[in-house]
Amino acid sequence: MGDPLVDRLRAAGCVFAEDEAALLVEAGGDLETLVARRVAGEPLEQVVGWAAFAGLRIAVAPGVFVPRRRSEFLVAQALAVLPAHAVVVDVCCGTGAIGAALLAARPDVVLHAADDDPAAVTCARGNLPGAAGVHRGDLLAALPPDLAGRVDVVVASTPYVPTDAVAAMPAEAREHEPHAALDGGGDGLDVVRRLAEQAPAWLRPGGHLLVECAEHQAGAARAALAGAGFAAAVARDEERDATVVSGRRARP
Known part of the structure; x- marks a missing residue:
């Protein structure tokens, strides 16, 4: 039986659903609110509040451009x-x-x-x-x-x-x-x-x-x-x- 959270994210089009589920759980707070924001299409980095970049965790606020790994x-x-x-x-x-x-x-x-x-x-x-x-x-x-x-x-x-x-x-x-x-x-x-x-x-x-x-x-x-x-x-x-x-x- 699959993980309902992973299945929900995958159904929303999240390619790396397993990884995203783990990050959403790790983020703490109201998990349902976080998942709902992600399923609605908000960038994962804005939802969890950070992006990985050059070995750093960069804080990302809602509405701010998300740094790209490129x-x-x-x-x-x-x-x-x-x-x-x-x-x-x-x-x-x-x-x-x-x-x-x-x-x-x-x-x-x-x-x-x-x-x-x-x-x-x-x-x-x-x-x-x-x-x-x-x-x-x-x-x-x-x-x-x-x-x-x-x-x-x-x-x-x-x-x-x-x-x-x-x-x-x-x-x-x-x-x-x-x-x-x-x-x-x-x-x-x-x-x-x-x-x-x-x-x-x-x-x-x-x-x-x-x-x-x-x-x-x-x-x-x-x-x-x-x-x-x-x-x-x-x-x-x-x-x-x-x-x-x-x-x-x-x-x-």
């Missing part, structure tokens, strides 16, 4: 270019997962994070007690002005789903995560282009901008960074299905 590749690419005592900015930070992973690996980093969503800023502040600041505002304009020209690395998992493709996303993302955290404009790269235009004023000479995108967007994203004056390159991780476009600001 973004661990973005963390790895950033770590490969970080100098000692680097000043790093995590833009479109959401929960702050990327910044938290960078701090965990490199405690010497001076981390700033930014997001335009007040719920995300609140969540990130809880996940980033070691950050120099979590700022609310539009991309790099959220930062303190005295950081201009002093940043070593800007890292960003921007929204990069094309507007017309948002409606085809899974309901748990489409209905429970902020639209602004998903919709990247006509070809998905509107935010990447704006960030590429802003970043040179904030980066030190030789500093890096790293952005995540879909594999099919890599060429256009690389062109956007090159057009903003960066020496741009593409890195790919097939196992995670992750693509990162990086740009290095020229030295004088």
